[in-house]
Amino acid sequence: xxxxxxxxxxxxxxxxxxxxxxxxxxxxxxxxxxxxxxxxxxxxxxxxxxxxxxxxxxxxxxxxxxxxxxxxxxxxxxxxxxxxxxxxxxxxxxxxxxxxxxxxxxxxxxxxxxxxxxxxxxxxxxxxxxxxxxxxxxxxxxxxxxxxxxxxxxxxxxxxxxxxxxxxxxxxxxxxxxxxxxxxxxxxxxxxxxxxxxxxxxxxxxxxxxxxxxxxxxxxxxxxxxxxxxxxxxxxxxxxxxxxxxxxxxxxxxxxxxxxxxxxxxxxxxxxxxxxxxxxxxxxxxxxxxxxxxxxxxxxxxxxxxxxxxxxxxxxxxxxxxxxxxxxxxxxxxxxxxxxxxxxxxxxxxxxxxxxxxxxxxxx
Numbered sequence: 001x002x003x004x005x006x007x008x009x010x011x012x013x014x015x016x017x018x019x020x021x022x023x024x025x026x027x028x029x030x031x032x033x034x035x036x037x038x039x040x041x042x043x044x045x046x047x048x049x050x051x052x053x054x055x056x057x058x059x060x061x062x063x064x065x066x067x068x069x070x071x072x073x074x075x076x077x078x079x080x081x082x083x084x085x086x087x088x089x090x091x092x093x094x095x096x097x098x099x100x101x102x103x104x105x106x107x108x109x110x111x112x113x114x115x116x117x118x119x120x121x122x123x124x125x126x127x128x129x130x131x132x133x134x135x136x137x138x139x140x141x142x143x144x145x146x147x148x149x150x151x152x153x154x155x156x157x158x159x160x161x162x163x164x165x166x167x168x169x170x171x172x173x174x175x176x177x178x179x180x181x182x183x184x185x186x187x188x189x190x191x192x193x194x195x196x197x198x199x200x201x202x203x204x205x206x207x208x209x210x211x212x213x214x215x216x217x218x219x220x221x222x223x224x225x226x227x228x229x230x231x232x233x234x235x236x237x238x239x240x241x242x243x244x245x246x247x248x249x250x251x252x253x254x255x256x257x258x259x260x261x262x263x264x265x266x267x268x269x270x271x272x273x274x275x276x277x278x279x280x281x282x283x284x285x286x287x288x289x290x291x292x293x294x295x296x297x298x299x300x301x302x303x304x305x306x307x308x309x310x311x312x313x314x315x316x317x318x319x320x321x322x323x324x325x326x327x328x329x330x331x332x333x334x335x336x337x338x339x340x341x342x343x344x345x346x347x348x349x350x351x352x353x354x355x356x357x358x359x360x361x362x363x364x
Contacts, residue, residue: 010222010224010225010226010227011047011224011225011226012226015226016052016225016226016229017052019226019229019230019233020052020053020229022233023052023053023054023057023229023232023233023236024053024054026233026236026237026240027053027054027056027057027236027240028056028240029056030056030058031056031057031058031190031191031235031236031239032058032060032188032189032190032324033057033058033059033060033189033190033191033192033193033232033235034059034060034061034062034189034191034192034193034324035059035060035061035062035064035192035193035221035228036062036063036064036174036178036192036193036194036195037064037193037194037195037196037197037198037352038061038064038065038066038068038350038351038352038353038354039064039195039196039197039223039352040064040193040195040196040221040223040228041061041064041065041352041354041357042351042352042357043223043224043225043228044059044228044357045357045358045360045361046361047224047225047228049225049228049229049232052229053232057232057236059232060189060324060327061321061322061324061354061357062181062192062322062323062324063177063181063277063278063279063280063322063323064195064352065322065346065347065350065352065353065354066141066142066143066146066172066352067094067095067098067141067346067349067350067352067353068278068318068322068346068347068349068350068352068353068354069172069177069277069278069279069280069322070098070141070170070172070278070346071170071276071277071278071309072100072101072278072310072311072312073101073276073307073308073309073310074141074170074276074307075095075098075099075100075101075346076100076101076308076310077168077300077305077307078091078095078100078106078139078168079100079104079105079106079109080305081137081168081299081303081305082106082109082110082114082115082116083109083112083114084303086134086135087115087134087135087136087137088115088116088117088128088129088132088134088135088136088137089106089114089115089116089117089136089137089139090117090118090119090124090125090128090136090137090138091106091116091117091118091119091138091139092118092119092120092139092141093118094349094350094351095139095141096110096116096118097343097349098343098346098349098350099313099343099344099345099346101310101311101313103313103344115134119138121149121153122138122140122149122150122153123149123153123156125138125153125165126138126153126156126157126162126165129157129162129164129165130160130162132164133164134164135164135165135166135302136164136165136166137166137167137168137299138150138153138165138166138167138168139168139170140167140168140169140170140171141170141171142171142172143171143172143173143174143195143197143198144173144174144198144201144202144266145195145197145198145200145201147171147201147266147270147288148201148259148262148263148265148266150167150171150269151265151266151268151269151270152265154167154269154290154294154297155265155268155269157297158294158297163296165297166297166298166299166302167290167297167298167299168299168300168305169270169288169289169290169298169299169300170275170287171270171275171287171288172275172277172286172287172288173272173285173286173287173288174195174198174202175202175206175207175210176283176284176285176286177277177280177283177286178192178207178210179210179213180277180280180283180286181280181323181324182210182214182216183214184323186325187323187324187325189216189324190216190217190235190239191216191217191218191219191235191236191238191239192207192216192217192218192219192235193219193221193228193231193232193235194207194218194219194220194221194246195220196220196221196222196223196227196250196253196254199220199248199250199254199258200250200253200254200258200259201258201259201262201263202258202263203254203255203256203257203258203259204220204246204248204254204255204256204258205246205256205257205258206258207220207246208245208246211244211245211246212244214244215244216244217234217235217238217239217243217244217245217246217247218245218246218247219231219234219235219238219246219247219248219249220246220247220248220249220250220254221249221250222249222250222252222253227249227250230249231247231249234247234249266288268291269290269291269294270288270289270290270291271288271289271290271291272285272287272288272289273285273287273288273289274286274287275287275288276307276309277322278312278318278319278322278346279318279319279320279321279322279323280319280322280323312345313344313345315331315332315333315337315344316331316333316338316344316345317330317331317332317333317345318331318345318346318347318355321347321354321355322347322354327354327358328347328354328355328358328359329358331355333345334348334355334358334359335359338355339359340356340359340360343355
């Protein structure tokens, strides 16, 4: 198949070595490059990308894991709903072990009798609602990549008149978070490796105002070794040339305009709102809420939930890790009190979490 041939080329060791040498030649001063995608973080570790880079190029992980950036207050609301009588909480599995402010998680709530179902899509949660009289709540967490699917599920629930299906919406959108991140004087980043999946929806032009305002190069990358190495090379070359523009290394998936149909579906169901990010705090316009026409699907309204801003677990530096200010080994809990089998912070829980990647691959 064609896709197999493409993937094979993107993992060619000889091509990777050649591009690695070009990066070594081009990097003449220390550079800090941030990948803004949890899937990139895992791919960088899994393929040993750091071992192919010169000492001058440092890769740091940003707020690219949707579970990780979900605030502790939002996690508390999810666990609260799971404990409500008559509620079935239908959730993706990566939320199961994320602890709330009192260290309790959904797995423990389920062990205590809460009705928590693991689903692989919001459509599956909707099917559960069709088969029961109980209220089924789906925690809607994710970036632009997954939001269209959840919007489609909301439209289907409306069309079929399924009134016992609710959404607990904690969606985040990426560009406002990047503005907040780059506006932080404590963070020195020379270039951004932009997320491939998100960019497929929002398009490469979404980063152009960001690149212009902060004079920072942005390169969209896929997830194969050559995708990532190509993005690093283009960033290094732009920086050395004093340029700051948006380039696209993932043209087989990402276009300049993105996916207008997916964005139209999002806009039909959701509207912008302020959102609380773990590590970044409240960011105006960085979240999505259900539009008034869809308020009957809002779990917060249905159950009278009130958001409470709660602190990180004592000693946990997950918020600083998400903003690239520290690396996991600098957290006193890393691989001691906080481990993959007993995580304290969400960065150790999620399959896209930076701490999980460092723990699994040894920081290489």
